[in-house]
Structure formats: structure tokens, C-alpha cells
Amino acid sequence: MAILVIAEHDNASLKAATLNTVSAAAQLGSEVHVLVAGANCAAAAAEAAKVAGVAKVRVADAAHYDSQTAENVAALVVAVVANEAAGYTHILAPSTANGKNVAPRVAALLDVAQISDIVAVESADTFVRPIYAGNAMATVKSDDAVKVMTVRTTAFEAAAMVANEGGAAAVEALGAAADLGLTSVKGRDLTKSERPELGAAKIIVSGGRGLGSGENYHKLLEPLADALGAALGASRAAVDAGYVPNDYQVGQTGKIVAPQLYIAVGISGAIQHLAGMKDSKVIVAINKDPEAPIFQVADYGLVGDLFEVVPELSQAVG
Amino acid sequence: MKILVPVKRVVDYNVKVRVKADGTGVDIANVKMSMNPFDEIAVEEAVRLKEAGVATEVVAVSCGVAACQETIRAAMAIGADRGILVESDADLQPLAVAKLLKALCDKEQPTVVICGKQAIDDDSNQTGQMLAALMGWPQATFASKVQLGEGVATVMREIDGGLETVEIKLPAVVTTDLRLNEPRYATLPNIMKAKKKPLDTVKPADLGVDVAPRLATLKVAEPPKRSAGVRVADVAQLVDKLKNEAKVI
Numbered sequence: 001m002a003i004l005v006i007a008e009h010d011n012a013s014l015k016a017a018t019l020n021t022v023s024a025a026a027q028l029g030s031e032v033h034v035l036v037a038g039a040n041c042a043a044a045a046a047e048a049a050k051v052a053g054v055a056k057v058r059v060a061d062a063a064h065y066d067s068q069t070a071e072n073v074a075a076l077v078v079a080v081v082a083n084e085a086a087g088y089t090h091i092l093a094p095s096t097a098n099g100k101n102v103a104p105r106v107a108a109l110l111d112v113a114q115i116s117d118i119v120a121v122e123s124a125d126t127f128v129r130p131i132y133a134g135n136a137m138a139t140v141k142s143d144d145a146v147k148v149m150t151v152r153t154t155a156f157e158a159a160a161m162v163a164n165e166g167g168a169a170a171v172e173a174l175g176a177a178a179d180l181g182l183t184s185v186k187g188r189d190l191t192k193s194e195r196p197e198l199g200a201a202k203i204i205v206s207g208g209r210g211l212g213s214g215e216n217y218h219k220l221l222e223p224l225a226d227a228l229g230a231a232l233g234a235s236r237a238a239v240d241a242g243y244v245p246n247d248y249q250v251g252q253t254g255k256i257v258a259p260q261l262y263i264a265v266g267i268s269g270a271i272q273h274l275a276g277m278k279d280s281k282v283i284v285a286i287n288k289d290p291e292a293p294i295f296q297v298a299d300y301g302l303v304g305d306l307f308e309v310v311p312e313l314s315q316a317v318g
Numbered sequence: 319m320k321i322l323v324p325v326k327r328v329v330d331y332n333v334k335v336r337v338k339a340d341g342t343g344v345d346i347a348n349v350k351m352s353m354n355p356f357d358e359i360a361v362e363e364a365v366r367l368k369e370a371g372v373a374t375e376v377v378a379v380s381c382g383v384a385a386c387q388e389t390i391r392a393a394m395a396i397g398a399d400r401g402i403l404v405e406s407d408a409d410l411q412p413l414a415v416a417k418l419l420k421a422l423c424d425k426e427q428p429t430v431v432i433c434g435k436q437a438i439d440d441d442s443n444q445t446g447q448m449l450a451a452l453m454g455w456p457q458a459t460f461a462s463k464v465q466l467g468e469g470v471a472t473v474m475r476e477i478d479g480g481l482e483t484v485e486i487k488l489p490a491v492v493t494t495d496l497r498l499n500e501p502r503y504a505t506l507p508n509i510m511k512a513k514k515k516p517l518d519t520v521k522p523a524d525l526g527v528d529v530a531p532r533l534a535t536l537k538v539a540e541p542p543k544r545s546a547g548v549r550v551a552d553v554a555q556l557v558d559k560l561k562n563e564a565k566v567i
Contacts, residue, residue: 067482069484070447070450070457070459071450071456071457074451096478097459097460097475097476097477097478098477098478100443100447100459101447101457101459101460102447103444103447104412104442104443104444104445104446104447104448104451105447105448105450105451105457106451107413107444107448108413108416108447108448108449108451108452109451111413112413112532113411113412113413113532113533114412114413114442114444114448115533116441116442116443116444117441126536130441130541131344131439131440131441131538132329132335132344132438132439132441133438133441134541135334135335135337135344135541136335136337136344136538136539136540136541137538137539137540137541138535138537138538139535139536139537139538139539140533140534140535140536141533141534141536142532142533142534143532143534144532181487182455182456182486182487182490183456183457183458183484183485183486183487184484184485185482185483185484186472186483186484186485187482187483188477188480188481188482188483189480189481189482189483190479190480190481191479191480197478197479199478203566203567228567236496239496246462246476246495246496246497247476247478247479247480252438252441253496260566261560261564261566261567271334272331278544281564281566282560282564282566283544283547284556284560295546295549296546297544297546298546298547299547299548299564300547300548300549300550300556300559300560300564301546301547301548301549301550302549302550302552302553302556303549304552309553312553313553313556313557316553316554316557317557317567
């Protein structure tokens, strides 16, 4: 019996989300295998082999896995599960856009439930997951033969990388499943940024409607983010108002983050926003309204005019 | 071209839910219920496609208790032409809903199913993908732009770190993200008109679907509380606290 982790990668390298997912898998008590489905993905597979706790890396390298469409990857996973004599008891993917796209498809093809966004492993069949935007935590038990789940990466430590080559797991090539030809990716438009990725950043500077405009957002928050080496985030209100693109959004419907330090600037603290950041280690709120709900979760609250406070803060930490 | 839009009745997004004292779930007695916001976006998109002359009929489907009729009527007030209620008092989990929808798709033969990407009660984010899998159809999840062509759809998807454009063969399932559109407010005349639109009711057994839940909820608890910290007087004190007390910068 073994556990299969679907790797998050871009063919050239393994994404950090895979490491958190391996940690969750390690708590289930069987051997952990990592599936790397991609095209020319040997580098990502080699990296996966160095993740502590991984016993085997299974690589399906074929042109039609290049963009890792849900249709082709799910079909592959189902074939891998069917052909593994010892059997897989659990299939895990990180709760990323990619993981959330693929995992339910896998579960439906296996005729099993899918358990979304687990934040704790109670036992091999019992897990804790947030519902109602994190306003309640449900403990759920699955009796299905194979448990398919997605893992909230901020809830699990990243697995370490094994330093010496000798500690690396075996890498085994898999035959590709047929190309279903249902979907083709025509292009990707990724936000280019020198800053850390929102999901992986240690410090996040996030702005809300209080900033008043996209121009103010950039003028005030970028220097602060640069001074701290932080990623930039935003509330839904700021995204809706067009200050920044949607992928900046932190909250129930955006990204769930848990950095060491989260600085909320001009964010009132709607429950949808709090759901996305309340697991941050330290929260700082800067807002002119002393009654703003954000202060109820902030470790350090500063009531004041952000147009004065933020430049002062940028200078003080710069 | 027919578009099927599944809509879910959920606790209104402005309601702060409370966990029941006995830990069996959240208290939804006497709480305002509404259409899941992502489903509203799905209905709006389908109706716009009809208004643009691309689609010919929009069918709203809801699976759940009798009161889900209200949700279907709300979809009709936005512009859906007719409704189907799959009535059941059971705890319908995503796999069961996907199977019910599959049975309806087999019957109705829609070209596109537009679903909300996730319901804001169980936050599963599964049903659309599961339906696509069961139908053997392609899926375009987290859509922020949808263009229907001859036999194919071009969909812009929200992915981590940016956007992706995919071309999918039809029939297919599309799930909506926030930026796809801004749903209209239903006008009073349209709300009145919606009351007269046809709404059929079927039972899961009529569709031959076993809806028994696969996951048992053992308990529901409050999340760990975060207590409010301290107010700092100025930037100097804030920086001092962050450096020396919290040690995060």
C-alpha cells in the first residue's frame, strides 16, 4: 500500500506546494510516491526525488502532459492507480489552481468522494477541513477505498530536501496514457514580478479600498514591499475596484495565505478577507477607522492615516 | 445551443454562520438563504450568451430540498428559461450532485454546462470537475472569459500567478470565477415573469442515482480564535514591536 502525491511543477522545477503536500502524505503512515506528469520534466522529477520522505518518483514524460491539463492528468492518475499491484490508498494534490482542477476529476473517475483543502490529518481516514470560509472546521471520515484529497499547503510544514545524492528516491518512468485531445492550452499570461509569490512569501503587504486608487496602491505599497522583501496582496474590494489584478486577491475566493507577517493597509477586514489570512503568524493592521473589524484579529493595530503612516513605515524599515 | 446551469441554495454570503453547540454542524435555522454567488455569475453568463444570440435556451437546475425552487426562480428572474428541481432531503455531496447532473445532461443534451467554481457553504470546489469527468467532457475551471464557437469554446482561466487561455471541445463544463461578469439585479417585472416559467421536479430515484453520502461529518467545531492584540501609538513603536517582540523583521 502506498500514497500518491501529484506533484505541482512547471517541468523545469518542483513548486513549493509539493513539499507541503508530501508532509501531509507522510502523516498517513505508508510509503509516499510522487507522480510527475509533464513534458521534458526530468529536472522536476530529479528534484522530487530529493524531497525527504519520498520513496519513489514516478514520471510520465510526454508531449501531451506539457501543460498538465486536468483531462489528461486525471486519466493518467486513474491508470496508475489501476496498474499499481500494491494499490494506492490515498491520492493527494496541493490545493492550488492546478490541484483543484485535477483532484475532483480523479475522484469522480474512481467513483470516490474528494476531500477538499484538508488542514489536519486525524488518522488515515479522518481529516479536518474548513467550511464556510473557515468560519467552521469540519472533521470528516471517508470509507472509500481510495481517498482523494487536496491539501491546504499553509497548514503543513514544507518537507525538507535531502542534501546528499545518496538519499534520493528512485525515479521510475511510467508509460503515458493516451492523449484525450479534449483541451489545448493556447497561452499563459503570467504576472512577472521580482517579488516573492503570494502563496510562498514570508511577508505580505496587502492593500484595500482605503488606498483610494490603483495609483496610490502602487505608490504607497510597492516601496514598503520592496523594503521588506514582501509579496503584494489585496482585498477583494481593491480587486473589484480595479486597483490590481485578480491574482493579488487574498481571501475566501482568492488566495489563502499564512505568512510570518501580514500587513493589512486600508483593509476593513470583511470575513471573506479574514478567511484568507487569519492563520498568518503576525498581523499588522493600519486603518484610519478604529472600529474596523481587521483590528479584532491584528496583533498590532495602528489607527492613522495610511498616506502618512505607510511612507513613514517604508522609511523606518528600509 | 442549450446551456445548463446548476444553482445551489446556500447561506447568504453576508451571514456569519455559528457552529451548533452540539458540534453537529452550523446553525442554519432562520438564516437568510440565497443563490451561491458563483452560480449567480454562471446564470448571468448563460443569459448573456443567450442575449448575444449564441445560446437558445438556458435551463437552471438545483438539487436539494423543496425550497431550492426559490433559487431556481431567482435564476429565472435573471433570465433562465426554465428550471428543474431534483428534490431530495438527503445530504447531497458533490459526487452525488455530479451524478444527478450527469443524468440530466444525458436527457437534456446541453452543449455547455456552466457551474459556479465552488459553493460558499462546503467550499468543496468539485462538482463541475466531477460532472466533466463522468460525462467524459473537457472542463475549463475558474473562467474569467468565455467565448463559444463552432464546436469549441475558448476560455480564459484564472490560474496561480496569472491567466491561461484554453480551447476546449464542446460539449464541455465551464466553472466560473469572480471576474467573469457582474450579475445584474433582477427587476420586479422579471421576478414576476419568473413565477410563470416552467419548473419540473424530479427525484434522484427517477434518475436512477444513488445519492448516499460518502463522507461522514464526525464533528463541526469553531476555528481557533485569534484574539485582538495591542494598539500601537505610532510607526516607531510598531517597528520596535515587530523587531523586538514578534521578531518578524
